Every structure is written in structure tokens, then in C-alpha cells.
Amino acid sequence: MSWTIESSKLNQSDLLTNESLFFLGNGYLGVRGNFEEGYSEGDKSIRGTYINAFHDKVDIEYGEKLHGFPDTQEKLLNIMDAQSVQVWLDDERFSLFEGEVLDFQRKLRMDQGYSERIVHWRSPKGKEVNITFKRLVSFVNREVFVQEITVDPVKGVERIAIHSELEGDVSNFVDPDDPRVASGHAKRLAAGAVYETDGCHVAGAETHETKMSVCCSSKTFSDKENHDYESNIEGAKAQETYTFSGEEKITFTKRNVYMDSMRYGQNLEKKAVQLQGELADDRFEDFLEEQARYLNDFWKTSDILIDGDDDLQQGIRFNMYHLLQSVGKDPKSNIAAKGLSGEGYEGHYFWDTEIYMFPFFLMTNPEIAKNLLLHRHSLLDSARQRAKDIGHTRGALFPWRTITGGESSAFFPAGTAQYHINGDIAYSYIQYYMVSGDEDFFRNEMAEVLFETSRLWLEVGHFHNGQFRIDSVTGPDEYTCIVNNNYYTNVMAKNNLLWAGKIYDHLKKEDPERLTELMNDLEAEEEEIEMWKEAAEKMFLPYNEELKINEQDDTFLQKGKWDLDTTPKDKYPLLLNYHPLLLYRYQVCKQADTVLAHFLLEDFTDQDTIEHSYNYYEAVTTHDSSLSFCVFSIMASKLGQKEKAYDYFSKTSRLDIDNLHGNTKDGLHMANMGGTWMGIVYGFAGLRVKESNVHFSPYLPEQWGSLEFNIRYRNCLINLKLTEGKVVYTLVEGDAVRIFHMDSEISLDPGVPVEKRTSL
């Protein structure tokens, strides 16, 4: 069962959650797992189809708007709905909420890349039928969402009718009561009239503000020639009805092609119809074959094998699968906080990408990882403009949340104030370079981004008593906003500045021409570089002598401690029950902050400090953010607190499957999904990427019999297999590579396993 997710639940809450869990996507297109035939009246459903980055701009309202507050916000749009297909048995319409459900199974097949619903149903009038709904969003033909419905009459059916719809006039979901869900601007798409051409139905629409267009061409097939057919178009809605005799099993196929103007330019509708032509008679099975091949390749590299816990095995695959389904693979797109699985956070890209999701791709699918970096690079001009809008004189400030570069955060203390986004992006660039050794990237995109972010650090911080200090920013912990010298921010800035200096020195020596060009393009002076180096060197990293911990910020330790023990369970997450000012006033953390910094940049502090800090912050952290458990799991592993490591890990790997945060309906917690992978690879296997090499300090959780996975490093694919007390490293692809195991360097040659003892 670890290759499938199954559910047979039909209650309202699970249905909503399952819409996210069973969503299908390919990084371009995402379709929520809604029921083709609909629900019972009054049931809530978030029916959604999305194209990554396809958005409109909506106004942000403020009771009091100050300078530099963004006027508008980008918002991922729900687009035309092709999911709907109803099945009629004579005069009765099939519904899982009427009649008698004799059997119902729902599966997400992660090895092959499709989902299905298998139903054995008895109608209110006693007719009996087996129905199977299959669907697939193609990784190979990213425009294609294909559905197959088979109806197998068992008893008393005289006629079977299939009623299929294409609805062009759709809205986004709104919930005025939840700050994490949009509360307005539902209707942002002007739908054109649907029409029929070349055997397809075509629906087109345009966004209100951004004037982007999108279209869907939908083509239906039946496997029986002998049927009646009727079609009807009303405004933005097309309806088709196929009627068959009720004597034998029928198979109905609906093939939907989606295109948007960001990728396909003008004449979308023509192109979408043309593609239908090229796809000829390809049906579900044809796409499935390619899909399975694609996934086979993916899993061959990316799979993680756990012996000993099927639930976790399933959870891990589920998370990797959904990361693959959601990550943008073209230059226009990144990976949203909810992926393509829902509308939570408006389809925005956050630091989640760089710190929580990028590592998985970096170590398994580097071309996808590189695309994420290039996408950020494409936002650089917006980031320069944003820095100016705030009042800075130079440099770039990446937006806290965005799609195409505009800051879309409406609450700056936990938005724009998180300047660490700049350091996070620089960090991911540095990681990529260390793993790939991509010199061309180093000289170009990386140099430019690290120079511009370094310039901003000089704007934000200042020298004071021999220290470089950064005031009035917010670190990752959103329960402590607008502080001075947040350890996380400062150490990430230090890393950023150090590497900008390194790049400068390297280019000066190796490629002075490129350096001159870059300096000219940026209108940068040599003195600036000296300042970067000095700021990096003198960066203030708060440390408390008494507790022997890095302080989260200048004053964190002077605040009162929130009493987590006496806080009632129903008061969590705290942000939904207390005014932010009250939270800011206490030592209470929404998520890993200093502990995260210690994971990302362990070399800027020492092991003792890391340990004391972990113990200290663990006691004041609520993990109200889904970005927290995985970091605590990784660091518990590092510190040999294996029980804790495993416990935190368990919570990450099934967070969405078990709906632990209660809001999976709005979309999956993608960062946590990346965090699950990290919990294994950085946590149990102790991977760290350093400038010189990759390092492992692996151990096998005692609950497991074995653990096996691959990582890519410098054109090599390295396999690790952990069993009790030992690890075997095998170079699967590549000529030869040197890696570190527990601080000692080892050489791997192709196909020759190297066995090492693991830490206790």
C-alpha cells in the first residue's frame, strides 16, 4: 500500500481534505480531487483547476495604509472546470450520497501517476452498477488532463447516459473567517462564450487586471459507436450527453487541454484545438503508459526505501510525489506554498521554496532545482524596484510572497520585515553551486543575485561599536516580530556577504572581464565589496554567556516566558487566539528560528551552543507553523536525541495525510513535505553540503530495519543503504567521487560498495 493512497470516506470534512490529498498535477497544471459527478446539496467543495503562476492582481485594502505598503496582491486563479461528468442510469443520476454504496475505493497511484475511484452502487430504485473514474494530469504532455469513466451495468439498467460539462465561468474560493484563506476577490476571470470546433469544445477566459488569457479545449470519446449524442452550449458552459444501451460496459474518455498566455502567447484557443488534433485518438491508457515511464525514472533516482514502517514509507512517497506534482518546471514558475493543490496563500511563492523544498530537488533532480533559481533570478528587477519603494538607495529586496515579483504581503511585520528572504535565496544559490559546481551559473546569475542582496544588507545594517548590526527585521519566528539582530537573519546575511566577497575575488582572478561587466551593469564600486567583507567579518551574532546559547535576537531572553503548559489545547495555534502584540511580548516561538540557522549554517557556531540552543528553544516552541517539526527532527538527529528525532519526523511525514493542522483542505503543506525528505537525508543520514564536499553522519532509526536512498552530487548518483550499525555507500552513476563519512574522507568508485560503521 505504500505506492498508493486510499480513502473510502465520504463525510464532509474528509471529502474536503481528500480534494487536496488526491489532487493531480505536473508543475504546470493542477486539478483538485473533486468528484466528477458532484456532491450532495449543501456540501462544501473547493472545486479547482490551476495553472502555476496564472494569476490576477487584486487590490489590498488597509484600514491605515502607510508608505511602501503594496497596493495590490497577485492571486492564483481557479480556471475553467472540465472535471464534471455525470452518470445516469435511466432516470436516476449516480451519486455517492444517494442509493446504496456497496463498495467504494479511492486511490492515488503514485507509481503510475493517476487516481481512480471504483464504485459499486445500487440506485434508490434498485439498479446496480460498477463505475470507475480514472484521471491523470500528464507529466509528459503538461497541457493534458485526461479522464476515463467506465460504467459496467450489473442489474436492471436499460440505458446509461454520460453527461459531460465544460464550465468556463468559475470563481475562487473565499472564506471570510480564516486569515489563511482569501476573503474576497473571488471572481477575477471574464469567461468568453464556449464554442464547438473541430470536434472539441473550447472555453476561453481573460483575467480582469493582468489581462492574461487561458483556455481549455475538451474532447470526448466513447468506445461504443452505437449511442445517441446531444450537445448544448449556453454562454460559458458546454454540455454533452452520450446515451448508450444498458446492456454492456461502456468507457467514456474526456481529454482536456489547458493553455495560458504566459507560456503559449496569442491565439491560445487555436493552439489548444491544434494540440487536440495532434493527440489524435490518444486516450487514458496511452497517456498512462508515458506517465508510468516518467515516474519510473523519477522514483529510480528519488525514492526512499524504508523497511519497517509502511505508514511512514507511504507518507514519504506521498510527500515526494506531491512535490514533483507541484514544482514549476518552466522559467515562469516556482513552487507555491500549497503547490497546485489548493488556493491557500493565493498560490504565492515564499522562502519555503529555498529552505524547505529546494534541497529535495537539488539532491535528486538538479535541473528542476536550477529552474527554481532561475525563476528567482527573473524576479531581480522587481526586487530592485521593491528596495527603492521601501526607501533603500540600492540593492534588491525579494518579496516575502509573490508570483511574478510584486510584494504580495499585506501585513509587513510578518511579511516584508522578513528580510531574511534575501539570505535564504542567496543560501540556495550557494548550495546549488556547491553541489553542481556550475561555474557558468556562478559567474552569471549567482554573482548578480549575491551582489545585489549584499548591497541590500549594507543598506539594512550598520556598524556600531565594531559590530555590524541589523535592526528592525523579523526572523522566521512570526511570534516575535520586528526585532534587532535576529540571529537567523544575521548569520544568513553573513553567509551571503561572505560568498559575495568570494565571488568577487574569484572573478577578479579568473574572469576580470565578466567582473567589469557585472560591476558596470550594477553601477557598483569596489569600495562596496570591501564593506561587504567587513560587514561579514564583523556581523554581530548574539550569544548569551550564561545560557551558552545564541539569542534569537537582542532582547528575546529578557522577555517573559509563555506558559505553554497551562495554555488550553483549543488555544492553539496561538495566532488564531491571541493578538500578535501579546505573542510578541513573550518567549514563545511559532517555529524553528535559531535552531534552523544552526541547521543551515552550523559552522558559524559550535556544537555546545547548538545543543544548548536546541534544548532552550525546543521548550518555548509551539510548532504552530508546519515548517517547524522537520527542523527539530533534523537537529535532534544531529544531537543524538534519536527518540525525539523520530517523533518529530513522524509528525512531518503524515501531516497532510492525517490532516494534523486541520487545514489540508486549502492545500497541502508543501514545505513540510520537503521537510520530510530533509528529516531523512539531513536528519537520519546527516547530510551536509560544504564547500569542499558532501558530508554524512548517518544512523538508522531503531524503528526501522533499513533505509535506502540516492543523492546526486557533481554528476554522480550515490546510493546509501543503512542497516543497523552500518551504512553502505555505492556510486551508481559517475566516474568517481570523494565524500565524507563522519569527518573522514572516502573514495567511491563505480559500482563498488563501501561499508562504514554508523554513529550509535
Next chain:
Amino acid sequence: MSWTIESSKLNQSDLLTNESLFFLGNGYLGVRGNFEEGYSEGDKSIRGTYINAFHDKVDIEYGEKLHGFPDTQEKLLNIMDAQSVQVWLDDERFSLFEGEVLDFQRKLRMDQGYSERIVHWRSPKGKEVNITFKRLVSFVNREVFVQEITVDPVKGVERIAIHSELEGDVSNFVDPDDPRVASGHAKRLAAGAVYETDGCHVAGAETHETKMSVCCSSKTFSDKENHDYESNIEGAKAQETYTFSGEEKITFTKRNVYMDSMRYGQNLEKKAVQLQGELADDRFEDFLEEQARYLNDFWKTSDILIDGDDDLQQGIRFNMYHLLQSVGKDPKSNIAAKGLSGEGYEGHYFWDTEIYMFPFFLMTNPEIAKNLLLHRHSLLDSARQRAKDIGHTRGALFPWRTITGGESSAFFPAGTAQYHINGDIAYSYIQYYMVSGDEDFFRNEMAEVLFETSRLWLEVGHFHNGQFRIDSVTGPDEYTCIVNNNYYTNVMAKNNLLWAGKIYDHLKKEDPERLTELMNDLEAEEEEIEMWKEAAEKMFLPYNEELKINEQDDTFLQKGKWDLDTTPKDKYPLLLNYHPLLLYRYQVCKQADTVLAHFLLEDFTDQDTIEHSYNYYEAVTTHDSSLSFCVFSIMASKLGQKEKAYDYFSKTSRLDIDNLHGNTKDGLHMANMGGTWMGIVYGFAGLRVKESNVHFSPYLPEQWGSLEFNIRYRNCLINLKLTEGKVVYTLVEGDAVRIFHMDSEISLDPGVPVEKRTSL
């Protein structure tokens, strides 16, 4: 000219400013100085009539709404417009923007309490006329706004027509581009149909949300029996036209009576018509007589006489006059940041009342001062609820901006975070008690308010290393938000807690019955009082050894200094040109903060610290808030920096008359007006109210020949007259009183002047 404000300007900008400068009010009703006949097409005008506290609730929109953010905001409403009166000479309509203005004077008569416009005009067709418009809002009959228009034909006029209107269907002013002005919710009043009864036109309206009602009955009179009359009602608008022969001067009177349901309950329209009946034939001159008498009394006590600078003399009177016009004199109302002069800040009451306006009333009109305190007391239940909404368990948190008690601040870092409002209110209660010796008030309202605010301080602060510390609040300086241990907040809290302890001890000894009752009402424990005392004693007041100053907060001095010298003039005020985060990052103050604390509570620090602090903070303060100059003037006086004191004072006293902040159109800066009075009485005369007594350390600015004013203290009226090098104290009312002059106690007996040398 120091008893009048004059203007003959007709350009767009001055007209808007003059609408505020020439507003008339009585604390209940306020009418902006709009032209009866209107303006030329395309000119902007903020036509407004307001009743203090008459408001609706409007939704506050947030891009991201967190727990405890208020859902709605109270908003003062513009109510029915009775100002309009047009004058026609045959077929030509009088307008100051057409024909030829041969002479035009506009006057505000502060000694008598009315305004007038005197016009000598030649029409485009060459007809000539003298027209005078007079208006008055009665201090004696607060419902009455009366207008008198006289038209004296000079040449070529055959018929004079007076066209008067009552418009019930009005909106508030909106400006989407200025954060200090409302940007929406213009239309909040549903106007009923106007009708005629008992010789009056009556307009009624009801607010959308609060369901408050308001009405205006308007009655017109002419002094000539021989005229044609026509009246016409369309919906919410009544029009009347009187037509006279053009042979002789005519006088037209329009008497408008305003009533609202907050004060007059049900059947408003009937009551407003009834009052018209009671007022019988009273016209402008009748009201003027009473008005002049009322003002004579006011000025007799309150006037400040300056010999040597007519401009300042005028400015000072202007400010006191407008304070009187705006201050609420009934239990439903307070004094808004813009008084009743405009719609800026939505008619909200802020700390401006307690810290900047209350002192003037306290020392000259204690019954008005007491009403302000009682009004705050009436908001105590709302403040208790607000504390709970935030997440506190007990105590009261007064709203940062409000009308009837609901927090109306939409931006908490410079709103709700200003917990010092609690200390400010406590401070004003204490001041009142020290001046009045009102024991009944002490035992009741004062005890309750100080107990409840003290309880909140215990909720907000905490003990740490032997200090009581208050984290995550904002002090008065809004360019530095959400900080720990803001000196101002902490010292005001200390004072609050100390006095709560004193009240407790006093009641325990003198009135245990009342104490028991109070403790029961509040469900308070005796241990709490011990905690208040301990918190007061251990209150952390940040001090920097090196600079010998009180630090504005824990980290202010570690921040970089904003370069005020190189900041271009057009970048002020900074808040309109830089993102708040950028401002928070620097040592740059919008206004007096620590310096204000040193003025209010000088005994908690020493003279050296006060001086060093003044010099330090002066260099980093932009005075972008209108609450700043006066405090710096007072403290410059204290420190003997007389030139500076005078310079700052000059900027306060004429801030609105000279429109120094450029936004007088939206209403007058009432706090600054109170500050002007303080600049003289607390600044030049060095008044300080202490528990034991009142203290003076007076000096005469060298620019002046003399300075004379009165203050009320314990049922006494004391006159001070300063001339070069000396001061004469005279007890004008009361039996005998002891005061302090330059640290030495002196006794005053009725009518016996006591002369003293002043400081250099």
C-alpha cells in the same frame, strides 16, 4: 487685531484651510467655515457640519487580519447641511468667483463668538451691492446655528432674491491618497424626506449601522414683510426663495436647530421643532448678546495677555478659542484630535486629550476638565472588553482611538501598541486630583480607573532580574514601534501603579467600606496591590551611563542615526516617504518621547539627565507630529535654552493659522493648540502641579514686554503678571493659597500682589 482672525484670500488652497480656521462650534455642534453661496465649479470644498460623537461604525478592511484586530471603526459623520444661502441680483447669482470683488473681508470674532464675511461686489452686468454674512454657533443654546445675511443694494439692482436650502442627503469627505484622511465609507447616513411643519423645514436622518438619528429644523426670517415667498421640497432637500425689491437693504435670518438621539433620545424632530417655537423670534443679535456674555466670562479667566507680539497674541487666543469651541461639555463627548473643525482622524479621541488639551481646561475651566475624565470613565467597560479581546486576563486597555469606546485603530504598531494611553489617562486623573482636591472623585472614578489600569500593567509587564519590564509596546514616537521598555511608557506606568497603591492605602485607612466595595466590584485580591507596589518600585527605567540620558527604549541607542541633514525637504514628513520599517531601523523620532516623559514626570529622574536627554533627542527629532514643538518649547524653557523655547513656541502658536503642516484643511491640530497654552504656562511660567502644591519657575521671553494669565487651583484663581525680571502673583478669587515660586513657598491673600524676581 488680536481678537479677530481675518482673511481675504480666495485661492483654492486658502479656501480649504479657511474652512477649518473659520469653523464655528460649541463642543456639541461644529460647522465648517464654508461659503453660504458655494464656490466656483471644480473647486474643492469640505462642506461639513458635525455633532460631537455622532458617528457610524464602518468596517475596517485588512489584507491580512490577525486575532484582535478590530472589525469596525467608529467614524464621525457629516450631517445635514443648513449652510447654503444664495443671493440673486435680478438674474445674476452672487459669487466671489465671478464679477468684480471690490472689497472682501472675512473675520472670526473671538471676543464675541461669531464670524462674518463682508463683501462689496460688482456683478458681471455691472450691478453693485454690499453683502454681509454673519454666523454663530451658540455656546448657550448648543443646538443653535444661526446665520444672518444682509444685502445692501448700491447700484442697478431691481430685485434681490435670497435662496436658502436645507440638504439632508450628505456624505463624508474622502481622499484615497492621504492616509490621514478617510478613503471610503463616505455615505453612512440615510436621509429621510424633508418636510415643513410649524413654519420650519425639518430634515431627519439615521446612520446605517449604529442606528443613531439626527435632525435639523431650520427656520427663516426676513426683516421685510413685503416680499414674495416660494418654497419647494424634493426628497431630502428643501428650498425657499424670498424675493424683495432692490430698493433697500434687507436682512435675512436662518436659524437652524440640530439634535441627535445620543443626547435627545426619541422624537427628535418634534423636539427640534418645539425648540424653534421656544426660541420664538430670537435672531442673530439676540444670540450674539448671550454669546458675548459667555465669552466674556471665558476670557476673563482664560485669556493670556502678551505685550510685544501681536501675531503670537492672536495665535494664542485663536488656539484657546478653538479648544473651547471643540471640547465636549456633556457626558457623551470628549475632544477629538481635530475638534469639530473637520473630518481628519474620523473625529476620534486620542491621548491628545489627556496630555495636550486637558491641562488647559484643568487650569482654567475645571468643570470641563472633569467632564473629560468622566467621559473616559464611561468607556471603562469597553476598555475591559478590549483587554480581554487582546488576550489579557484582567484589567482595562483603553483604545488608542475611539469615540464611544471601541478600538478604532487599524494599524496596531502605531495604534493598539501604544499602551501608554492607559498611563496617560491615569496621569490626567492624578493631575485633576492634585489640582482640585476632589475627594469624592478620588474614591470613585479615579480609584476604579487607576486600579483597572494598574492591573493591566501587571499583565503587560513582568519581573526579570529584579526589574519590572514592559515589552512589545510603542511609545509616543511612532517612528520607533514595538519596543521593549520604552522609557515614557515605563515611567507613566510607574506613576500609575504608585498612585493606585496610594489610593488603596488611603482608602484602607479613611474609607474601608468603599475599598471593600471596590475590591468586590473588581474581583480584585489584596495580593494584587502588593504586586502593583512592587512593580512600581522595581520599574525598569532605561538609562545610558555613557551619554547620561534615559534611553528611549532598550535598543534605541544601538540603532544607526538617520541623516536628517542630507534628507531633502520634500521627504518630510518622513512617514509619507519611507516605509515604516526603514524608519524603525534608525534613531529618528517623529516627536518628543523621552523628552515628554521628562516634562510630565520630572521627579523620576534628575536635572542632568533631563538636560542631556533633551540635547540628545532634539538632534534626532523631525517634529513630523504636531505634538512635538510644544514639548520641546516647554523643556527648552526649563533648561534655560530661551531662544529655542521661543522659537519652538512660535511654531506651535501659529501652526494652523499659517498652515505649517499643510493639512489644516482636514481640521485643526487641537493638541498643538493645547500645547501652545502649555508652552506659556508650563514653559515660560514653569508651572508644575505636584502632590503638595503648584510650583512656578517663571521667566519672560525677552521678545515680550509682559505676560499675564490666570490659573485655577483649589477654588482659587491666581493671576500671574510677568515683566522683565519679575513676576507678580495675585490671588483674584478664593480665600488664601500657598504656592511655590522657584522652590520657595509663598502665601497669597486675596487681592494682595506678591512680587518676586524671576530666573534670568
